[in-house]
Amino acid sequence: MDQRERIQAGAERLGFSFFGITRPAEPAHLAVYRDWLRAGRHGEMAYLAAEPAVEKRAHPERILPGCRSIIVVGLRYANPSSLPESPRSEGPFGRMAAYAWGKDYHDIIVPRLRELAAWLEAELGCSVAHKAYTDTGPILERDLAQQAGLGWIGKNTLLISPDQGSCFLLGELFLDVDLPANTPFEADRCGTCTRCLDACPTGCILPDRTLDARRCISYLTIENRGDIPLELRPLVGNWVFGCDVCQQVCPWNKRFAGGPVDPELAPRPDVPFPGLRRELSLTPEQFNQKFKGSPVKRAKRRGYLRNVAVALGNAGDRAAVPDLARTLRHEPEALVRRHAAWALGQLGGRDARHALETALPAETDALVREEIRRALDQGSQAG
Numbered sequence: 001m002d003q004r005e006r007i008q009a010g011a012e013r014l015g016f017s018f019f020g021i022t023r024p025a026e027p028a029h030l031a032v033y034r035d036w037l038r039a040g041r042h043g044e045m046a047y048l049a050a051e052p053a054v055e056k057r058a059h060p061e062r063i064l065p066g067c068r069s070i071i072v073v074g075l076r077y078a079n080p081s082s083l084p085e086s087p088r089s090e091g092p093f094g095r096m097a098a099y100a101w102g103k104d105y106h107d108i109i110v111p112r113l114r115e116l117a118a119w120l121e122a123e124l125g126c127s128v129a130h131k132a133y134t135d136t137g138p139i140l141e142r143d144l145a146q147q148a149g150l151g152w153i154g155k156n157t158l159l160i161s162p163d164q165g166s167c168f169l170l171g172e173l174f175l176d177v178d179l180p181a182n183t184p185f186e187a188d189r190c191g192t193c194t195r196c197l198d199a200c201p202t203g204c205i206l207p208d209r210t211l212d213a214r215r216c217i218s219y220l221t222i223e224n225r226g227d228i229p230l231e232l233r234p235l236v237g238n239w240v241f242g243c244d245v246c247q248q249v250c251p252w253n254k255r256f257a258g259g260p261v262d263p264e265l266a267p268r269p270d271v272p273f274p275g276l277r278r279e280l281s282l283t284p285e286q287f288n289q290k291f292k293g294s295p296v297k298r299a300k301r302r303g304y305l306r307n308v309a310v311a312l313g314n315a316g317d318r319a320a321v322p323d324l325a326r327t328l329r330h331e332p333e334a335l336v337r338r339h340a341a342w343a344l345g346q347l348g349g350r351d352a353r354h355a356l357e358t359a360l361p362a363e364t365d366a367l368v369r370e371e372i373r374r375a376l377d378q379g380s381q382a383g
């Protein structure tokens with residue numbers, strides 16, 4: 001075994017399904033990133049535009065003084081195409097992005113990369129300065145992965161491996177030692193396919209292999225802290241945390257559906273298809289208990305329940321009216337009450353109207369009152 005094969009075997013023992021090595025250099029597509037920021041497509045993710053962080057993205061060697069090599073690893077999560085389209089249980093259900101079905105990947109990848117560094121020190125017989133990242137630092141991770149030979153950047157903007165599809169998370173280990181670098185992956189295997197562009201519910205994928213994050217369901221349901229814009233709510237469908245549509249339709253993922261998944265990322269019960277009526281009643285304690293150690297914590301209870309309310313409004317099942325009415329009357333978070341009012345307006349009917357009318361005089365928040373009035377108007381227009 002040569003040195004690269006030994007490191008690869010070390011990475012595989014730690015559960016990484018693939019790995020590559022590159023050198024720190026200015027990212028090949030930095031200009032794309034700058035243009036994307038200039039157009040404001042990052043929405044409220046201000047950390048992406050902060051100047052010191054943009055500078056670091058341009059100079060990966062500044063992440064670790066003396067950096068000579070970067071190991072890029074991939075950790076597979078469940079392929080969403082491997083599950084049926086709906087659960088067997090009754091009632092309206094939500095959809096959760098597959099990367100979030102198990103444990104939070106930050107808590108898996110960074111400790112394993114540190115173990116890889118310790119293993120490497122033993123292998124090389126010297127101490128090695130290192131820094132481990134996964135989605136935690138000012139790095140263009142996909143650009144690095146493409147440079148490390150792991151795959152190409154698809155039209156859906158995801159890094160796609162020709163052997164594994166795109167259902168994996170990336171991690172990087174910056175090192176101050178020279179390791180044999182891989183050849184960048186130069187081919188574009190998307191060809192004439194446009195399935196992801198055609199299927200994206202909000203049409204947010206742009207022709208230059210970027211997307212308008214402000215319209216992406218993943219952004220709207222995870223990163224966005226405020227209201228989901230009115231015109232986008234119907235397009236969110238039943239996604240309550242993230243979105244996998246542009247990966248589910250990709251032929252490269254269909255090909256690798258059913259492949260091995262890291263056990264820590266395997267689906268927890270009820271997570272892939274949460275029952276929406278029950279989710280809407282989660283107390284803060286129940287939310288914390290259910291999503292302990294899960295990426296869903298990032299949306300916080302109020303963001304998650306906002307998403308659940310929108311999904312119920314889109315589900316068209318009036319059996320949820322009493323649940324939404326209860327939320328509108330008793331939920332302390334105004335953000336959630338606003339989206340519950342919208343959902344009642346979407347469902348329509350006598351009971352939904354009654355719930356909105358009785359909640360209005362008791363409501364103290366001006367924005368919730370506005371949302372209730374809009375929902376009532378919508379009901380009258382619909383007859």
Ligand code: B12
Nearest residue numbers: 029032097135141157158159169170209216218219242243
């Ligand atoms: C911000 C962010 C988001 C935003 C914006 C996404 C976007 N496409 O820009 C939102 C919240 C919408 C998002 C959603 C998701 N994300 Co995200 N996200 C990030 C984050 C933190 C930064 C990405 C970024 O800088 N975007 C700005 C754009 C301009 O940069 P870029 O996407 O890296 O694109 C580069 C290439 O496109 C390149 N480029 C452009 N044209 C060309 C042409 C060629 C030929 C080449 C080679 C390159 C190239 O230039 C760009 C700049 O270098 C990264 C982690 C990281 N630090 O990199 C994770 C990351 C990209 N996300 C990840 C995941 C898993 C997701 C979701 C699948 C989660 C989900 N299921 O809901 C979705 C997928 C949505 C999608 N289609 O991309 C993974 C992707 C793994 C993979 N296989 O690609 C990452 C790498 C996190 C990780 N550590 O694993 N995400």
Ligand code: SF4
Nearest residue numbers: 200216217243245246
């Ligand atoms: S994650 Fe969903 S909304 Fe975002 S680009 Fe993909 S299909 Fe479109």
Ligand code: SF4
Nearest residue numbers: 154155190193196250
């Ligand atoms: S769906 Fe087609 S165009 Fe989109 S990323 Fe996959 S192969 Fe490329």
